[in-house]
Amino acid sequence: MVIAEDFDVIIIGGGATGLGTARDAVLRGFRVLLIERFDIATGATGSNHGLLHSGARYAVTDPESAKECIGENIILRRIACHCIENTGGLFLTLPEDDLTFQKEFVNACVNCGIEANVLSAREARHLDPSVNPLLKGAVRVPDGAIDPFMLSAANLIDAREHGAQIWTYHEVKGIIRRQDKVVGVEVFCHKTRERKEVYAPVVVNAVGIWGQQIARMAGIDITMQPNKGSMLVYGERVNKMALNRCRKPGNADILVPSAAVTLMGTTSIDIPFDEIANAKVTPQEVDLLVGEGEKLSPALARTRILRAYSGVRPLAVVGTHHSGRSISRGIVLFDHAERDGLEGYITITGGKLMTYRLMAEWTVDLICSKLGVAARCTTAEKPLPGSQEERVSVNKKMFSFPSLLRRSLIQRHGDRAIQIFDFISVLWGQRKKRSADKLLARSVLCPCEEITSGEVLYAQKELGISNLMDLRRRTSVGMGECQGEICICRAAGLLGCNKEEVIHFLQERWKGIAPVAWGDALRESEITEMLYGGVCGFKNESR
Amino acid sequence: MTYDVVIIGGGLAGLTCALSTLQKGKRCAVIAGESSMLSFSSGSLDLLNALPDGTPASEPLKAIDTLKQQSETHPYTKIGVKSFIEKAAQAEMMLNELGCKMQGSSLKNHYRTTPVGLAKPAWLSFDGMLATETPDKLPFNSVQIFYPMGFLDFYPRFIAEEWIKKGVQVETVPFFMSKITRIQRIARIINKNNNAEAAAVPACIEQFDKLRELVNRPVYMLATMPPSALGLNLEKILRRKIIELGGDIFTEDKAVKAEWEGNKIKTVYSQKMGNIPFRGEKIVLATGGFAGRGLKATRTGIVEPLFNLDIEQDDNRENRVNTQVLQKQPYMYFGIKTDNSFRAVKNGNVTDNLYVAGAGLEGFNPAEEGCGAGVSVLTGLYVGEMF
Known part of the structure; x- marks a missing residue:
């Protein structure tokens, strides 16, 4: 057992949220350690569909999330422009969809501060020739494409360059408690096969869907609902703009162009905890995605599918049990001192890749108040490495x-x-x-x-x-x-x-x-x- | 254009089939595609490394009896024990006559060295390649591997790692090579760096025979990742011989459709020849498996794209694949159904004059059984001899 040096903050989890938190905390002057079991972006971050939401998708059903999305959308375009393609997005009303929803949709978008322009079918076909030519109407919104790997890597590089320590291939084996206070974690290094103890006054649980287990290590109960989303990767860039169905968010209704490929997503299926590690894409899901994809853009029928993949959304159950899409995808920040009387322990979960920076900001704000430090968040202004030069x-x-x-x-x-x-x-x-x-x-x-x-x-x-x-x-x-x-x-x-x-x-x-x-x-x-x-x-x- | 035999496909099966029909004095045309799977060759041919149930078969001729009992649809079962032995010997002779000197025989498999240094059984290896009788013994106690600097498709480090395990001293020596580097220069480099009993070079170096003459100690060739210079060389030699014997090869062409008369193909049309038909007494389909585009998988099933022949397959999509890579893949067994004389089956009826040779056949797994090249060569010869 090796006892490593002390830190101010230990963050568990190397997804976008964890890395974003590490960057934010180190920019505010904390001594930061991030611990990740595998490599960065191996969980939900790496299996994201890469849509840079404008928030329009949630405008009708979840205005709060929609507002968060459009706010972050504008910030990310500034601080992470190298990870983003400004494709623009269309919400298509297909022959089987109800055109009356469009009006409700546009109103909701405007209320959330999202720019939404109604287009005729002809204009939509002109903007993106790959759309289904039978469409009844379309709405243009500021959607885009974002690369989650590049985004995570940029956060990692910046955090590291400002002095944060990032330990990949280190697994948390236990949370060290002293009375009703968390003081550190016990980690196991998979490379050196060594156990270490590290200490810090604040430990952040940012492991997404595995949050339940990490919380339990500290004797706390939080309930996560694993929800699988599957996607297909087409081998060519078929559409120019991110395509959505103009209806309430459902299965298989997003088509995102990304670099040289197109991503078709997503499904939403609740799965038990023991299936998370080897979540499979079922033939039914593939057939659904293929069928619905061809409705958005008929050219997909002639395009090679490179692969299928799935990710597990880290949905946290707050209050009574819900499931699937109806559960809040909003940000969940637990201060366990307040919730369970356990000092020095924070859980950040829920949310979306889009809001990773906001989640990090909230978390570090809480850390600041715990440690009595007054430091302002600068991540909304400082561009990430990669986006600092024209x-x-x-x-x-x-x-x-x-x-x-x-x-x-x-x-x-x-x-x-x-x-x-x-x-x-x-x-x-x-x-x-x-x-x-x-x-x-x-x-x-x-x-x-x-x-x-x-x-x-x-x-x-x-x-x-x-x-x-x-x-x-x-x-x-x-x-x-x-x-x-x-x-x-x-x-x-x-x-x-x-x-x-x-x-x-x-x-x-x-x-x-x-x-x-x-x-x-x-x-x-x-x-x-x-x-x-x-x-x-x-x-x-x-x- | 009227021929005795029209062969569709210019890979190993198609070319050997053409050669054997030509040697019988028949007129023959080959409609060959852009490139064949020979560019993915390892520089060795395999006949049979393992039986369908997984038992290793170090002596293919002896194992063939057991194979017959294990699989009814295996191409070797259809060829029969007697013809199998005969055709294997004939193939060895044919390659020798073509000037492709080969090591090994169908009596007993030898071991070749793969691009990552592992030992794998093989039937015939090109002369000069490192071939050993047992997997764990090498013909030298120390060796130097010479390779062109910056060449990405050759892995001396992997090979060294495996050889060191076998107790051999290995040194890797990169040297500078450009397009104009002459073989004499390479020989000089090898001669100057004389620190080991033997030398080895990647099989991408041309004029290997000359190199062997110029170097003062034994030199061996080691296979590289594709494109395989040895496989392409074999293709070139086969093609040259076919033309010499009066066969016609239509290169970079593709058969597109056929006219049927009952169960008989009357004419075949190709992309380049347009509406000028190929007529043949017999038609041979040697377009290969999935890799050679002779078979095509769709979401709903496997099809043979040219004639829509009957395919042995599993209707459930999930059962087509094994979720573990590099293990027994069910789709590899899929292929065109034929009768015992390799005549294709269409809509449940055996066709009159359409024969199938090579990787498109049903009932064998080239990866697990190590019989890909053997099936191509033997069915090619067998079908060709039948006419």
């Missing part, structure tokens, strides 16, 4: 980099592309004419996503990755059309990973492909099987 000037600084590679690098890292470019340039410009590093620096490792070996080496050195799955979250290696068929062995060879990791990666990818294994998806999978099982002779021993 794209044009970033582009200028990297002009000697081949244009295709440059574009994709900036798209993935915003202004931080310059640092990667500098790193690659150092390798590239080495005096020694014939070195392996030099030859690797600009060679393309992943042809689907135009990722250079230099970028992968940078990720290994600077972005704190410890396996191929982490690499995927930082650089999107293996996320493209081939789903890792070509690039993953290359990346493993380059980074010096072991063979089990390659199999683990392929297994993770296959988990997403199997529910949609037809057409080109099955074809690529057969090639992958032949390549890794046949040519290379890898064996998957797990049951």
Whole structure:
């Protein structure tokens, strides 16, 4: 047992909320430690559908959430512009929908402060030719697309650069209590297989759906309702704008264009706790998503589905038990001193990716009042790393980099592309004419996503990755059309990973492909099987 | 255009089938696609590594009797024991005559080294590739692996890791290679760095025979990830021989439709030849499995896109796949139903003149049984000989 140094705040959970809280707290001068069981954005954050809500979706049913969304929407466009695509959004009224709802919808939007313009069917088709041509009407709202991985990574980088400690692959094994006060946590490091104790006057539980277990460790009861949402990834960018159905929020009615793909979501099914870790996308869900998706944009019928995935919404039950969509998706902040008489312990849960910053702000405000510190929140003004410089000037600084590679690098890292470019340039410009590093620096490792070996080496050195799955979250290696068929062995060879990791990666990818294994998806999978099982002779021993 | 045999598909099955029909003096056309799965080859051919129930089969000729009892629809069962032995020997001879020197035989599998250093059983490996009799013994006590710097599809570190486990001293030596680097220079590098009994290079280096002559110690080739230079080379040799024998290869073309007369195909049309039909006494379908686009999976079922032939499959979508990657995948067994002489079945009736060869056939799993290349070559030869 090692006793580590003291902190002011310990945050458990490395999703967007946890990372946002870490950043906020460190910017207000606290000594911060964040503990995450796996890697960042492995839970609900990483399986988000990537819609930058304008709030319109909730305007009718949950005006409070809608107002939070539009407020955060405006802030995120400013502080995280490199993670956001300003696509705009349309709420379509399809032949089977009731056009009278449109009026109620627009009124609700206006009341929440969301700009909503009614368009004719013709105008809508003109704005986005991929929409169902039979539509009756449409409303334009300021929706967009947001990349949850980039957003989490940017928060991580900023928190770390301001002095926060981020411990990934550390699992919380216990909460240390002294009488009616939480004073620290007991953690287990999966890499060194070491137990540690860390102390801080405030511990924040930001683990989303696993909040129930973490709370119980401190002897507190909170009830979470795991609610699964499944999504499909189409291999092409079919629509220009984020498409929604103009009706009360229901199943399978969002279609979001994101980078080179389109995401179709989502379903909503309550699941028991023991299914969270291996939530599966069922054939019924796939059929529902495929069918409803084609209604929004008929071109999807001819588009390849890359994979299916699901996430579990961290819905907290406040008061009596509700389920599914009717449960509040609003932010839940428990001060356990007030609620249960346990000092030094805070739970932040519920909410949405959209409101992660607001959740962080509320949490840190509470921490400030607990510790008697008067510090103002600055996260709404300070841009995240990646969004601190204009794209044009970033582009200028990297002009000697081949244009295709440059574009994709900036798209993935915003202004931080310059640092990667500098790193690659150092390798590239080495005096020694014939070195392996030099030859690797600009060679393309992943042809689907135009990722250079230099970028992968940078990720290994600077972005704190410890396996191929982490690499995927930082650089999107293996996320493209081939789903890792070509690039993953290359990346493993380059980074010096072991063979089990390659199999683990392929297994993770296959988990997403199997529910949609037809057409080109099955074809690529057969090639992958032949390549890794046949040519290379890898064996998957797990049951 | 009238031929005796029209072969649709230019992969390993289609090309060997063409070769054997041509050798019998028949006129033959091959409608070949853009690229074949040979570019994904490992540089070795496998005949049979394991039986359908998973028992390893180190001597394929002996195992074939048991295989017959385990699977009725397996292509090898349809070929029959006698023809299997005969065709395997014939394939070995044919490759030798073509000038593809091969190591190994159908009597006993040898072991090849995969791009990540594992040992896997194989039937035939190209001359110069590292082939061993047992999986845990190498023909040297120390070796140096020479590889071009910055080459991403070759993993000397993985290979070294496996070899060190076998008690061999391994050193990896990257060297600079560009498009104009001559083989003499590579030989000089290998000769100068003489620290081990043997040397190994990735199988992407051309003129390997010359390299072997110039180097003062044994040199072995090691397979790389695709594109496989050895597989493409085999394709080139087969194609050249077919043209030499008077066959016609329509490259980068694709059969698009056919006219039927009862149970008989009258004509086949291709994309490039437009309305000029291919007529043939016999038609051979060798378009491959899912990977070669000979089979197509849809949400509702598996189809054979060209002739809509009957497919052996599972109607429940969930049962098509195993949720564990790199384990027995049910979809690999799916394929075109045929009778015992490989005539395709359409709407429940056996067709008169449409034969199927290669990966599109039902009843075998190339990944689990290690028989992909063998099925292609043997069914190709078998169907070709029948005419």
